[in-house]
Amino acid sequence: MKELPIPQRLILTDILKKFLKRHHPKHSEIDKDLAKRWAGYWGERALANYVKELPQEKYLIFHDLELQLNGIHFQIDTLLICQNFVLIIEAKNISGTLYFDNVFNQLLRINPDGTEESFEDPRVQCQRLHSLLRRWLVKNGLNMLPIDHLVFFKSANKTILKSNPNIRADFSKVCKGRDLFNKIEDCDRRYKQVKIDLEKINEIGKLILSQHSPKKINILETYGLLEKDIPSGVMCPNSTCSQIPMDYKKGKWICPKCNTISKNGHFEALLVHFLLIKPTITNTECQSFLHLPTKDITQKILLSLNLQTTGQTKKRMYHQWPNPESYFILEENHIKPILCSKKVPPCVSP
Numbered sequence: 001m002k003e004l005p006i007p008q009r010l011i012l013t014d015i016l017k018k019f020l021k022r023h024h025p026k027h028s029e030i031d032k033d034l035a036k037r038w039a040g041y042w043g044e045r046a047l048a049n050y051v052k053e054l055p056q057e058k059y060l061i062f063h064d065l066e067l068q069l070n071g072i073h074f075q076i077d078t079l080l081i082c083q084n085f086v087l088i089i090e091a092k093n094i095s096g097t098l099y100f101d102n103v104f105n106q107l108l109r110i111n112p113d114g115t116e117e118s119f120e121d122p123r124v125q126c127q128r129l130h131s132l133l134r135r136w137l138v139k140n141g142l143n144m145l146p147i148d149h150l151v152f153f154k155s156a157n158k159t160i161l162k163s164n165p166n167i168r169a170d171f172s173k174v175c176k177g178r179d180l181f182n183k184i185e186d187c188d189r190r191y192k193q194v195k196i197d198l199e200k201i202n203e204i205g206k207l208i209l210s211q212h213s214p215k216k217i218n219i220l221e222t223y224g225l226l227e228k229d230i231p232s233g234v235m236c237p238n239s240t241c242s243q244i245p246m247d248y249k250k251g252k253w254i255c256p257k258c259n260t261i262s263k264n265g266h267f268e269a270l271l272v273h274f275l276l277i278k279p280t281i282t283n284t285e286c287q288s289f290l291h292l293p294t295k296d297i298t299q300k301i302l303l304s305l306n307l308q309t310t311g312q313t314k315k316r317m318y319h320q321w322p323n324p325e326s327y328f329i330l331e332e333n334h335i336k337p338i339l340c341s342k343k344v345p346p347c348v349s350p
C-alpha cells in the first residue's frame with residue numbers, strides 16, 4: 001500500500017503563506033487556494049481511512065498517485081487493484097448543497113445567501129482519469145483488467161447532493177461516506193471474472209510505484225511571485241511574534257523583538273530557501289539569507305547540516321536534502337518542520 005503523504009502542493013502553499021512578506025497583495029489569493037487544498041486533503045484522508053477497512057490481501061491500494069502519459073501528468077487520489085478490476089476513486093470535500101447540473105456538466109454549490117459557485121463536475125474529471133489510466137496501462141502492456149471509477153464525497157451530513165429533476169442522469173458512480181463500501185461491493189458483483197493472478201497484480205503494482213513521478217512545482221512562479229517577495233532570515237518560532245530575521249549570537253538564534261531563543265532556526269529557514277527559492281545554496285548566499293555575521297560561521301552551520309556538496313572553495317554549492325518536503329509533518333492540523341528528530345541532521349550543533 002502506498003500511504004497518503006501530505007501533498008507537495010499543500011506543503012509548499014502552506015510554507016508560502018507563512019513566509020510571504022506581510023501585507024503582500026497575493027495573501028488573499030493564497031489563503032483561498034490553501035483553504036481549498038486543505039479541504040481536498042481532508043477529503044483524501046477520509047477516503048484513505050475508509051479504504052483501510054478493505055481486505056488488504058484482496059486489494060492493492062495506492063494513494064495520491066502521479067503518473068505520466070506522453071507528457072500529460074495525471075493524479076489519482078486512490079487506486080484499487082484486485083484480480084477482477086481496477087477502481088479509480090476521486091475524493092471530494094465540499095460541504096453545503098451541491099447541485100449536479102446535467103445539462104452543462106458542472107457542479108454548483110448553492111450558498112445560504114443564494115449565491116452560486118461552480119466547480120468542475122467530478123464525474124467528468126473521473127472520466128478523464130479513466131481514459132488516461134486505460135491508455136497508460138495499454139502502453140505498458142498491462143491492459144488486462146476492466147477499469148471503473150467512483151466519486152467519493154467526504155461528509156455524509158454536511159454535503160447535500162441534488163440534480164436536475166427532469167433529466168435522467170447516472171449517479172451510480174457517486175457516493176458519500178460509508179456508502180463507498182456498497183459501491184465497491186457493486187464492482188465486486190459486476191466484475192465477477194478473475195482476470196489475472198496475484199503475481200501479475202504485484203507486477204502492475206511495482207510498475208506503478210516505479211513510474212510514480214510527482215510533478216516538480218515552482219510555487220513562486222505558480223503565483224507570479226519573485227524571490228524578493230520572501231523575506232530573508234530565520235523566523236522567530238514564537239507564533240505570536242514571527243519576527244524575521246532573528247539575530248545569531250554565540251551559537252543561538254535570538255529574537256530581537258521577544259527574546260525567544262532557538263538553537264536550530266536556520267534549519268527551517270534553509271528548508272524554506274530550498275523549497276521556495278532554489279535547491280542549492282552557496283556560502284555567500286547562505287550568509288546573506290540567514291543574516292550571519294561571518295563566512296566562517298556560515299560554513300560551520302552549512303557543514304553541520306550534512307548537505308551534499310559540489311565544487312570547491314568559493315564556488316562550493318550545497319544541495320538540498322533529498323525530498324525536503326519529507327521534513328514537514330502534520331501536527332494539530334498544521335504543517336510544521338520536524339526538528340531535532342533522529343532523522344534530521346541539524347541536531348548536530350554548529
Ligand SMILES: [Zn+2]
Pocket residue numbers: 236237238241242243255256257258259260
Ligand atoms: Zn520573537
